[in-house]
Amino acid sequence: MSEDSGVLGQLALGFLAISLIAVGGGIAVVPEMNRLVVDVHGWMSDARFAQLFALAQAAPGPNVLVVGLIGWHVGGLAGMLVATLAMTGPAGLLAFGFSRMRSRLAGARWLRVTERGMVPVAVGLIFSSGVILTQAAAVNWLALAVSVGSTIFVWRSNRSPLWVLAVGALIGAIFL
């Protein structure tokens, strides 16, 4: 029992600390998660960590939910909940506090300029993650063609991207 709560406490503290250095998003701190989980605590092997990460990428939802899978692996359902809450709770409160403060400052020119100034960084990083994921997914020419086709479809049409995901899954099932 005390061992369990010990592990849960380590999960909570570890991911709380990680969430607060995660500038740029949850994916920015994957190497730090790897260090915590594999090197510091020895909860799993490198290969197992990579598997869980791939699983979280393949599932719907925020990619940061890999922390939920790590928690599950280490401490079952309680571990999953503790790790997810540690990763999201304090960071969410901080965003909430910022949002409250922002509405009081609304209209200030420096704030508007700051917000507009972060737009290119945000969009550039979406491009960047698209490139990185395309490279990772391009196991052969067909997979690359699926990515390119999906890019054009989502860019040029207003239909739901679920279509390209379904087609991608089908092509994968038949050819990959």
Added chain:
Amino acid sequence: MWGLPGGKAREAGLDPGRRAGLPAGMDRPRPTVAELFLTYLKIGLVGFGGVNAWARRVLVEERRWVTEQEYAEVLGLGQVLPGPNALNVAVQLGERFRGGWGALAASTGLFGGPLVVLLGLAMLHDAYGEVPLVKAVLAGTAAAAAGMILGTAAKITEKLRPAWPILAVGIAALLGGAVLRLPLPWIVLGLAPFGILAAWWTDKARP
């Protein structure tokens, strides 16, 4: 020079809701707490390949709660704030529309659905993770999801029509991430001053 095409830019500038920092203009609906929860539940559950592209699709195109520019701004702030981006966006939009309850509804919707799915996957993974068909389907989906993210970025860029200094900062972020593979905090914090400078400069250059 809001980074929007001319007519829209003037509207955005004059919109009192925009001025007060509220995303809703007079013509745009303000979601209830329940709508925030259900919409974010959907975003989480369909959010293959990361949720930011899906959140944009649902919030900007389907629900029209925020404009392209507003979504890009909130996402930019979400990247500077520590913690998961998608969470920071959900909390900020929830708070702007419906205060504390709105923030709570949006963020629990975003994480609640996928957590249940992941729980199921975690239990099934050991049994079925190595089945070739499952791996092949996941590989095809991953390739399509990667393209979806690129298509979304292209769409945003096309709609916002950035002035060249803003565009240059965007390209620098792309190169820093995809080519140089710099750690994200470096990119965000390193480029923030240049982005702000570019925004300030283009704001000033507005006739």
